[in-house]
Amino acid sequence: MDTMKSIVMKGGQLRLQDAPMPVPGPGQVLVKSLACGICGSDLHLTRHTQEVFDLYEKLGMVSAEAAAEPQILLGHEFCAEVVGYGPDSQGALPPGTRVTSVPFLMTEAGQLAVGVTPGTHGAYSEYFLLQEALLLPVPDNVPDAAAAMVEPLAVGLHSVNRSKITATEVALVAGCGPIGLACIIALRLRGVRTIIASDPQARKRDMARQCGASHTVNPSEDDEMQLCAELARQGRAVIFECVGLPKLVPDFLQRAPEKSCLVFTGIHTADITVNLAYATVKELDLQFSYYYQPDEFASALQSLADGEVDWRALCTARVGIDGVPQAFAELMQPNDHIKVIIEPWRTGALDASWNR
Amino acid sequence: MDTMKSIVMKGGQLRLQDAPMPVPGPGQVLVKSLACGICGSDLHLTRHTQEVFDLYEKLGMVSAEAAAEPQILLGHEFCAEVVGYGPDSQGALPPGTRVTSVPFLMTEAGQLAVGVTPGTHGAYSEYFLLQEALLLPVPDNVPDAAAAMVEPLAVGLHSVNRSKITATEVALVAGCGPIGLACIIALRLRGVRTIIASDPQARKRDMARQCGASHTVNPSEDDEMQLCAELARQGRAVIFECVGLPKLVPDFLQRAPEKSCLVFTGIHTADITVNLAYATVKELDLQFSYYYQPDEFASALQSLADGEVDWRALCTARVGIDGVPQAFAELMQPNDHIKVIIEPWRTGALDASWNR
Numbered sequence: 001m002d003t004m005k006s007i008v009m010k011g012g013q014l015r016l017q018d019a020p021m022p023v024p025g026p027g028q029v030l031v032k033s034l035a036c037g038i039c040g041s042d043l044h045l046t047r048h049t050q051e052v053f054d055l056y057e058k059l060g061m062v063s064a065e066a067a068a069e070p071q072i073l074l075g076h077e078f079c080a081e082v083v084g085y086g087p088d089s090q091g092a093l094p095p096g097t098r099v100t101s102v103p104f105l106m107t108e109a110g111q112l113a114v115g116v117t118p119g120t121h122g123a124y125s126e127y128f129l130l131q132e133a134l135l136l137p138v139p140d141n142v143p144d145a146a147a148a149m150v151e152p153l154a155v156g157l158h159s160v161n162r163s164k165i166t167a168t169e170v171a172l173v174a175g176c177g178p179i180g181l182a183c184i185i186a187l188r189l190r191g192v193r194t195i196i197a198s199d200p201q202a203r204k205r206d207m208a209r210q211c212g213a214s215h216t217v218n219p220s221e222d223d224e225m226q227l228c229a230e231l232a233r234q235g236r237a238v239i240f241e242c243v244g245l246p247k248l249v250p251d252f253l254q255r256a257p258e259k260s261c262l263v264f265t266g267i268h269t270a271d272i273t274v275n276l277a278y279a280t281v282k283e284l285d286l287q288f289s290y291y292y293q294p295d296e297f298a299s300a301l302q303s304l305a306d307g308e309v310d311w312r313a314l315c316t317a318r319v320g321i322d323g324v325p326q327a328f329a330e331l332m333q334p335n336d337h338i339k340v341i342i343e344p345w346r347t348g349a350l351d352a353s354w355n356r
Numbered sequence: 357m358d359t360m361k362s363i364v365m366k367g368g369q370l371r372l373q374d375a376p377m378p379v380p381g382p383g384q385v386l387v388k389s390l391a392c393g394i395c396g397s398d399l400h401l402t403r404h405t406q407e408v409f410d411l412y413e414k415l416g417m418v419s420a421e422a423a424a425e426p427q428i429l430l431g432h433e434f435c436a437e438v439v440g441y442g443p444d445s446q447g448a449l450p451p452g453t454r455v456t457s458v459p460f461l462m463t464e465a466g467q468l469a470v471g472v473t474p475g476t477h478g479a480y481s482e483y484f485l486l487q488e489a490l491l492l493p494v495p496d497n498v499p500d501a502a503a504a505m506v507e508p509l510a511v512g513l514h515s516v517n518r519s520k521i522t523a524t525e526v527a528l529v530a531g532c533g534p535i536g537l538a539c540i541i542a543l544r545l546r547g548v549r550t551i552i553a554s555d556p557q558a559r560k561r562d563m564a565r566q567c568g569a570s571h572t573v574n575p576s577e578d579d580e581m582q583l584c585a586e587l588a589r590q591g592r593a594v595i596f597e598c599v600g601l602p603k604l605v606p607d608f609l610q611r612a613p614e615k616s617c618l619v620f621t622g623i624h625t626a627d628i629t630v631n632l633a634y635a636t637v638k639e640l641d642l643q644f645s646y647y648y649q650p651d652e653f654a655s656a657l658q659s660l661a662d663g664e665v666d667w668r669a670l671c672t673a674r675v676g677i678d679g680v681p682q683a684f685a686e687l688m689q690p691n692d693h694i695k696v697i698i699e700p701w702r703t704g705a706l707d708a709s710w711n712r
Contacts, residue, residue: 055633058610162639249632268632276605276624277411279644283518286642288635 005344006125007324009046010071014325022121022129024086027106029132031099033344035144036123037077037152038324040177040244041267043331045072045116052269066118075122075342076103076115079138079147080130089132098138100147101130102297123148124324126344136298139305145318145341146304146311149178152339153300153309156182158292159265160190163238167191170232172224172239173213174252176204178314178339179265180242181211185309188212194231198224203336210313229257240265246272253278261285312355314339320348361700362481363680365402366427370681378477378485380442383462385488387455389700391500392479393433393508394680396533396600397623399687401428401472404625411625422474431478431698432459432471435494435503436486445488454494456503457486458653479504480680482700492654495661501674501697502660502667505534508695509656509665512538514648515621516546519594523547526588528580529569530608531599532560534670534695535621537567539596541665544568550587554580559692566669585613596621602628609634617641668711670695676704 006019024030045052049070057067082097093099103114103122114130115122122128138147156179165171171187173180176199187195188211196215197208205216215231217224228237237260241252244266253274256262262284279286292300303309316337319327321344330350331337340350362375380386401408405426413423438453449455459470459478470486471478478484494503516539521527527543529536532555543551544567552571553564561572571587573580584593593616597608600622609630612618618640635642648656659665672693675683677700686706687693696706 055631059634059637061637264632264636267636271629271631273627273629275411275627276620276644278415279642280620280623280646281415281417282644283646284644286635286644288632288638288640288642290636290639 004126005321006073006121007321008071009049009074011069012046012049014046014328016322016325019121019125021127024084024129025107026086026088027132028086028129029089029135030083030127031080031130032083032127033075033078033080033123033125034098035079035148036075036342036344037148037178038327038331038340038342039077039152040179042074043328044244044267044269045074046328047332048269055269070118072116072118073121073125074115075124075128076113077148077151078123079144080123080128083127085132093135093137098144098147099130099135100138100150100301101134101136102294103151104134105129105131124342124344126321134294136301138301142301142304145315147301148341149309149311149314149339150297150301150304152178153182153185153303154292154297155179155265157186157296157300159183159240159263159289160186161296162287162289163261163263165190165192165238167193169235170194170196170228170237172196172198172228172237173208174198174219174224174239174241174248175243176208177242180240181207181314181338183240183242183265184208184211184213189303189308196224196228196231201336204338207313207338210310225255225257228260232257232260236261238263242266244268246270250274253284256282256284258282259284261287263287263289265289315341315355317341317350317352318343318354319350320346322347323349326350360482361677362429362477363677364427365405365430367425368402368405370402370684372678372681375477375481377483380440380485381463382442382444383488384442384485385445385491386439386483387436387486388439388483389431389434389436389479389481390454391435391504392431392698392700393504393534394683394687394696394698395433395508396535398430399684400600400623401430402684403688408625426474428472428474429477429481430471431480431484432469433504433507434479435500436479436484439483441488449491449493454500454503455486455491456494456506456657457490457492458650459507460490461485461487480698480700482677490650492657494657498657498660501671503657504697505665505667505670505695506653506657506660508534509538509541509659510648510653511535511621513542513652513656515539515596515619515645516542517652518643518645519617519619521546521548521594523549525591526550526552526584526593528552528554528584528593528595529564530554530575530580530595530597530604532564533598536596536598537563537670537694539598539621540564540567540569545659545664552580552584552587557692560694563669563694566666581611581613584616588613588616592617594619598622600624602626606630609640612638612640614638615640617643619643619645621645671697671711673697673706673708674699674710675706676702678703679705682706
């Protein structure tokens with residue numbers, strides 16, 4: 001077995017291609033991808049590849065060479081199975097063990113982000129590499145798709161932890177996609193009693209209630225910021241921006257309640273025009289949240305193992321490896337999917353009846 | 357005595373005019389202005405009157421009528437002397453008592469900001485009104501000019517308090533005008549050991565050291581953010597933006613160290629273009645600071661009374677009421693003044709040899 005199937009993204013197009021099997025280096029492990037979530041950032045990267053990589057280049061995260069027409073091997077939310085180890089490994093988890101991991105590889109060139117670094121396979125490929133030292137075994141009672149949810153759950157948990165919100169403060173989660181729902185779950189687990197969820201789609205508002213929201217608002221009809229201000233009264237409101245649309249930033253600065261804290265989970269790679277005087281006269285705090293700490297990742301997995309998260313409500317469709325390009329085309333249009341799980345080990349079109 | 361002298365600002369021009377003596381309403385007190393600082397926001401308001409008032413209108417702080425060609429009576433950093441009380445007053449502080457106050461009047465129309473509200477005299481006038489309930493008597497050992505420094509000192513103290521900086525975290529104060537120096541003083545009084553002050557002007561850097569900075573940087577020659585990152589190592593750096601130039605916002609977002617906190621004391625009323633992805637990948641916190649709490653104002657006065665603040669270093673020039681238009685013209689050009697104190701009870705040109 002020298003080749004495998006892999007989804008390759010270039011210039012906004014996804015293609016199913018054959019690729020050589022990856023070979024694990026020192027301390028690395030070859031894994032088989034069992035389940036991989038399609039992340040909003042995967043869609044963003046596909047839509048705006050050059051914008052994102054131009055920024056990565058400015059930030060010194062990639063070379064000018066790598067930033068030019070990058071060819072990306074996606075997939076950073078996964079459950080995988082140990083296949084074999086590279087040199088200098090402990091091999092503590094036998095082949096066949098189901099694992100997940102923070103999506104990073106430690107190389108001589110520094111830390112590489114799995115699922116976004118050109119030339120490094122992610123979990124949209126049949127096989128890929130992980131760092132042995134970062135592996136977390138997946139408990140038997142956590143199915144593959146549930147384990148693939150650990151990563152987005154950790155993103156939500158990190159945002160909520162960063163805000164240091166207390167049980168009696170008011171949370172507003174704007175946007176009830178996977179990250180918004182992950183925030184709601186983390187807020188509920190933290191004991192926050194007032195959780196307002198805002199989304200124009202009825203299905204997502206239902207899902208938000210199911211995840212633990214105490215109030216839901218359709219922002220096309222009602223003013224979610226006003227409700228937030230009313231419920232917070234003199235206390236602090238914490239607003240989680242989980243939509244990721246650039247136009248919402250100036251809008252939120254204008255409409256956020258006084259003394260509130262805005263936590264941005266969306267990654268706004270485009271330049272935007274804002275007036276910061278709104279932030280000044282209301283004394284807003286703006287926090288920017290990115291990834292998570294390893295202990296938050298482990299804690300998200302533990303929540304799933306403890307049955308505290310209704311992952312079936314979140315995983316609304318699955319697709320085989322050959323169905324991924326068509327699934328992306330659907331997800332680029334308005335839709336009511338929450339999390340679509342890729343099963344790269346099989347073929348098959350998008351199946352949206354799963355878990356409903 | 358029916359009339360008084362007053363500085364009136366309209367359309368970017370300051371004029372010395374006669375005005376009717378203000379009459380104190382219920383709970384109000386008529387005071388004589390003894391000393392009043394020229395604030396950077398007074399200059400900003402004079403340069404960008406319509407921009408600021410258009411924003412105030414959008415924020416619902418003034419009516420469209422008031423925002424059209426506003427005529428402003430400046431002066432919100434003051435020491436004054438009690439002259440007489442309006443009806444329904446306690447009159448606890450006898451006429452002649454020197455006082456200062458947070459610059460607000462409580463009226464039936466709501467809270468009015470003294471020194472910025474069209475139609476309400478500030479301390480650039482010979483006489484103006486204050487709220488009796490907000491008066492703080494000025495201790496005998498605090499001279500008039502020192503008491504006029506309470507307001508900017510409170511602005512700095514509030515910014516520092518808002519940041520919750522600890523003694524072992526690293527502070528960078530960018531811009532060593534009166535607010536930057538007030539931040540440095542507040543940081544020193546809070547026990548912060550590493551205080552980097554950054555300013556292109558040698559005189560302001562000297563002043564920063566005098567106020568308590570442990571390091572100074574000329575940002576035209578050296579990288580203040582790099583020094584900040586080096587000194588902070590794994591700890592948090594807190595960066596106080598006390599320059600107020602819009603172009604610094606995107607620049608600071610790009611250059612701030614990872615995980616740092618940026619506190620904006622400048623009021624950026626113009627639209628600016630930023631890329632928030634810099635804030636995301638570095639997980640920055642942005643805090644916006646505006647005014648102060650009454651206890652912070654009182655605490656700034658107490659610091660002066662306790663001899664903890666070298667106010668003479670900060671008050672670098674004084675001017676009589678007729679010299680104010682010319683003083684503004686000088687302050688609008690590059691200069692090395694720190695705080696210019698108006699003494700509205702006398703005439704006289706700008707005297708920059710004072711306290712040197």
